[in-house]
Amino acid sequence: MELLINRIFDGLSNGATYALLAMALVMIFKATTLINFAQGEFAMFGGFIVMVLVLEQGLPVWVGVIVGMLLSAVLAAGIERTLIRPFDPSDHLPLVIITLGLFLGINAIAGIVWRFDPRAFPEMFPSGNAFTWGNASLSWYTIGTLVTIAVVAGLLTLLLNKTKTGLAFRAVSSNLESSELAGIKVGPTLQFGWAIAAAVGTLGVAVFVASPVRQLEPQVMVTGLIFAVSAAALGGLDSLGGAIAGGLAIGLVQSIVVPYLGIPSELSLFAAVVVLMLVLLFKPAGLFGTAAVERV
């Protein structure tokens, strides 16, 4: 029983990272129906920026995280402006190719600059356990990741629902033509989406590797992306709330279902992919997404 509780907590804290990455994917998908295959690499790069700021420049951890998020937002905004905006948003093929190119390029740059050995990442939450019952324990890390998710979800909701830019973003996601006719500038609005997505992704990686059992290295998000995609699909690709639910669910699947079914942990990726396929096969709109209706 206590093992189960530990597993649940593990699952939730892993799930928090998947949720954050999934939210980043959903932000961009909502607005452009594009899956940014480089999202994981953006996030990884942001994570390295944070590491540099904290470990080499000596910034306090959370300041480094915030600054890192801002910097990655700026970078993503730049990428959107130069590499994405020149293309017609409805023609997906060139955009997908660009994101694949970014995937390869950013991964390579990270490898060149920081090499491929895993690095220790500063701790973001107090170490140790907050509560213990017998063999079950709730670590500060787990609490921290869940609180982070809640705060991000809250802030994002405020941003989207209470600000003019948020309104513009939701409008563009809903009906591009009408948004234009209402005077909304689509380019800068999408740019905003890319920036937020990058910042959230960076936070996701930071939280992930801040765990005492993990380290940062350029390949960290290559499989991580798959988990994020599964989480986003499960939640419904255009629902931010769904991304959170999906992320936590995938985290739980990974920590509970996988050992329960006797599947070795290396295959948890497998489990995530199976979930992805089941979702796409039986309920493509995910749990909370809106079903796509195509007008003929």
Next chain:
Amino acid sequence: MSNSTNKSAPKGNASNGSVPVLDVEDLRGGYGAIQVLHGLDFQVDEGEIVVILGANGAGKTTTLRAISGMIERTGSITLRGDNIGTTKAPDIVRKGVAHVPQGRGTLPELSVEDNLLVGAYIRSDNEVDSDIEQWYDVYPVLRERKNQRAGSLSGGEQQMLAVARALMSRPSLLLLDEPSLGLAPIIVSELFERFAEINRENGTTMLVVEQNAQLALGIADRGYVLESGTIFAQGPADELINDDAIRKAYLGV
């Protein structure tokens, strides 16, 4: 609302001599290699409702899209004397043209109120909220559903929402593209009554593109009949309604 009744005059005559709200000369445009408009001349005066009629494919919708800069076009387009011939769609509302596209252009995932807020996007004054309240007074059904997803509204309700949304920007000119499309006849006649009401009470200048010629001419001051990208006939609405040739071709009589 009555203007000069001279049928052979090429354009309507504003009795107070002011600049027309919309003045279009030699408008040409289309979609890439396919040119649809072959030199249109028309105008809309202050406070008028002008309709553009014509069969499918005549170029009615294209005309509106040309005005609001959604397609490439040439020719002179001025709005109260201000040249908008080079203005593109994202800027058109800032110039004072609000375009309700075919199919209503609802933002379905957003709430009714958010739809209205989008309409007011370019405004930075503090009367937005009171305007919204006014529209709720005019269409109580919108107030009832103000937090509902706009996509869940009926077709007629969405059309009213679309018009309200467009007017939130306090435009000089309202463009309406086939507002009756896809709506039941009862809803449509009520709709057109409302348009006439808005025009009477607020003096909103409207350019309406319609297939339902009878209803449209019923509320309009003047009309133009488009055929294959050129103006085939024009004149005051009551004369067009009574014109035999028009009736045969477009009213099915």
Next chain:
Amino acid sequence: MTTPRFIFDEGSSRYRMYRIAGFTLLALLIVVVAFAYNDTGSITLFDNDYKLSITRVTKSISFMVAILGLQVVAGYTGQLSLGQGFFFGMGAYVAAWLVADHSWPWFLTLAVVVPACFLVGLLFGLPALRIKGLYLALVTLGLAAIFPSLILLDILEPYTGGAAGKSVDSDLVPPGWLPLDGMVDTLHKLPLVGRYFGDGEGLSHKEEQRVWTFFMMVLLALACFKMVNNLINSRPGRAMRAVRDNETSAAVNGMSLSYHKAMSFGVASALGGVGGMIYVAELGIASPGDFTQLLSILFIVGLVVGGVGTLSGAVIGGLDIAFIPDWASSTQSLPGVPERWLQGPTGGLILGIGLIVLTFVLPGGIIAGVRKIRAKFVRIIPQRPEPYVEAIQAAATTNKDEKATTV
């Protein structure tokens, strides 16, 4: 635009000669590649040693076939598959297993590899009616990601050799009567260029095998290309292109979207499997680390660099993903470039940047650039379709299909 120097009417005898000249050149090129620098050669540039070996060329052929598969699905039905590596690996392992454990001759394995990959492809492609494009990209992404884990599953280990990989000793052996030795020596005697062709002492056993493998795989690849070419110009092929160009009108015209999409993905997967078989036949071993997600992405790179929707683009694509990463890692020093930037992942960086640049500059891939240049010199006037009335009046029971325009 200046008039091109050569204008050919499709169907004329001049045109036929132009084509024959082209094919002859191709054949010559193949012979040259087969015998020149046979595994012993390298070019040295800026102190870097760039190996040219026939093994690498054969490897690139395996990639070409895989990319050809991608052309079928991406180029002609507009769907993107991020999992061609999965089928490539599947073909490699199935072929390796059959040859190593059951002593099958290499080419016979195709009888299993092709249907198996086709069916698996069909299986995953069938639900493609749910969401467009996106669905396939996501599912194939997942497939590509789990392939190595799949291979490492304990229950499959007896078949796959686990982490150590499945090695196969059987090589393709040239028939005794083929005078490969003699051919090489003759070429060696050519003035000026002779020294590039071996060393005048014939071929070693291993070298002979390599050359033979190369020839066989070239033939196999040519067969695949020809098959795809016929497919494109056939009725199902035109249907596929209709699906790509406008799904809605295709559907309205009575074509079954999901059938064609699924079929095209099946064909693509089968081609991926064939590529895998070529790969393992040449390399002699299949290991899980060769078939990761990265391989699937590399195939896309090859697809795009070569030119989406073209057959010759698959050739260019296969070549560049076989050689560029290798050459990038062979580059240890380049004047003016700090050493740090030349290690490890530079190949990935070049490909990534290359992809982005190409999307802006040459979205049609290198082939598009080549065609532009060629258009300055050569124009081919397509044969006009026979007048419809005449065809009807001919009262034939079979419909004459119109000649398809060049792809």
